[in-house]
Amino acid sequence: MSENQDKHIASVRHSLAHLLAATVVEMYPGSKNSIGPAIENGFYQDFETPEPISEEDLPKIEARMREKLKTWGKFERREVSPEEARKEFAWNPYKLELIEDFSKDGQQLTFYVSGDFTDLCRGGHVEDSAEINPKAFKLTKISGAYWRGDQSKQQLQRIYGVAFGTPEELKSYLDMMEEAKKRDHRKLGQELDLFVFSELVGSGLPLFTPRGTVLREELAKFAESLRAGSGFERVSIPHITKTELYKVSGHWDKFGDELFLVKSQETSDQFALKPMNCPHHNQIYAARPRSYRDLPIKYFETTTVYRDEKTGELGGLSRVRSISQDDSHAYCRRDQVEEVVGSLIGDVQTLYGTLGLPLRARLSFRDASDKYLGEPELWQQAQDVIRTLAKKNELEYFEAEGEAAFYGPKIDFMATDALGREHQVATVQLDFVQPERFELEFTAEDGNPQRPVMVHCAILGSIERFLSVYIEHTAGRFPVWVAPEQVRILTLNDDKNIVDFATTMAEQARRLGLRVTVDAGNESVGKKIRNAELMKVPYTVVIGTKEVESGQLVPRVRKDIEVHTEHDPRTVDEFLKTVVHETKSRVSKTSL
């Protein structure tokens, strides 16, 4: 899309926000519109309404908008004085507040009039409302939003709409949303039996079933193997700590309200569930004197942290209160930062490359403000290193000034899923502050103590959140190496030879480390195939008299998997060997 088209569609969306405001004010007397900009894919408008508007009212409002659009006419601009503006909007406290703000800054106030509706607005509309295609917009949802995004202020009702240049574009957008709904990881989690929530356990605390646990473990194992390859050593820490730890680290002030506190009945110490792992890992580092020769020291662990997130923000696996991380901390000398960060970037690329998720990197740097801790010279050096590595690793990247953490610059990775949606996933962060707070040291060549630089990294990030992305990306059709159930063996009937053959084959497969089940139930083959398909099992094998007699089988391969050779009959051994190979080498396309 060209820049002009972008501009035009934004003005269409903005104009629709006006139309929406006019329609609601007309249909719900006493309503006061506040603001309504164009946003990605559409627009919204915030209202104070005497009665709550519900989702069911949207079609009515939409119909009335189309009606009004016919005679809506041109958008006419008029410059007005603050007095005039105040008079016009005496009924609307939100506009009055805006009028005060803008006129205080000496800005020229402007009205835009179209149809029978006048609004305070700085502009950016279509010239004539005939440019708005009445079939290319739709009101979608309704929600609460605070006046000026401020929790302490009046809560308004926000009505959202989507709008495009043509009905076809609208349709393809709505189809995409439909597809996203089908792939919703919460729905698939239920259908594929991956995880559950229990009211007794609490919200935001997912329980993983055997199938879901396989997913977690396979992905974590992959991340662990990359870590091992990069010289990280595994450590293990308890999930609680005295709160003292966070007072030293500085997290107490920052994370205080997200902390789950744990009370001891034995001692007077106050404990907390860990909301992050670095302070614990730091204690392992600090437990003995370190030499420059020992560095970099690299600790790694797959473990769970707990954060008391706001209940309204929880949802499925995307936002949980028990967060499993593949978390690592490397302690290194300044001259080792490049090597350490470089190898982590490589690991991130390997993992996402294997999973088929394209990456984009945001280099989050500091700006000129003084909220950042640590020597500016060290920052500069670290940011240069990051930029150099981004180039060297051929990352698709952009720099974001002011996005750095207060303790150091970082690289945030975003993955694009099969529906084109971008999700923040892996992160590599430099930290100049914690080594200081914990007084971490190593003895340098000259015998003097020095501070190490800390590098935090999570490749999967939060495993729960990653799973939500990955389930939706694959629509539950996991590659063979990740699939909770890799092979399902179906029996044609309950003939003893057939059942024995199937059972023996399953045992053999399990000894090879494969995840296999036997369906010997009293159902038609068609039904059993259907069940296997619904569970998205990659390979299904039917065992009948033919197979028992010949010892050969023709596996049924899940449709999305690309098969590189024909489905020749093959022996059980040959088949299982292929699946084992695919599992070990983490291929997603079968070679059968």
Added chain:
RNA sequence: GCCGCUUUAGCUCAGCUGGUUAGAGCAUCUGUUUUGUAAACAGAGGGUCGUCGGUUCGAAUCCGACAAGCGGCUCCA
């Protein structure tokens, strides 16, 4: 946390304006059937209608509180 909506069997959902033993499909169990690549047939079991409280002669249905779930709460006239 805040606003709006939702909560009926393991799952997906019916149940009109409050009125007798709350329904269906799938799943489960039991029979029959012995099946060749996306749903065989019959029967049975299963719900204190999210929880607690209220209104009423009477509540799944109306009201309130709590819990859980869903859509949002950054985009600034």
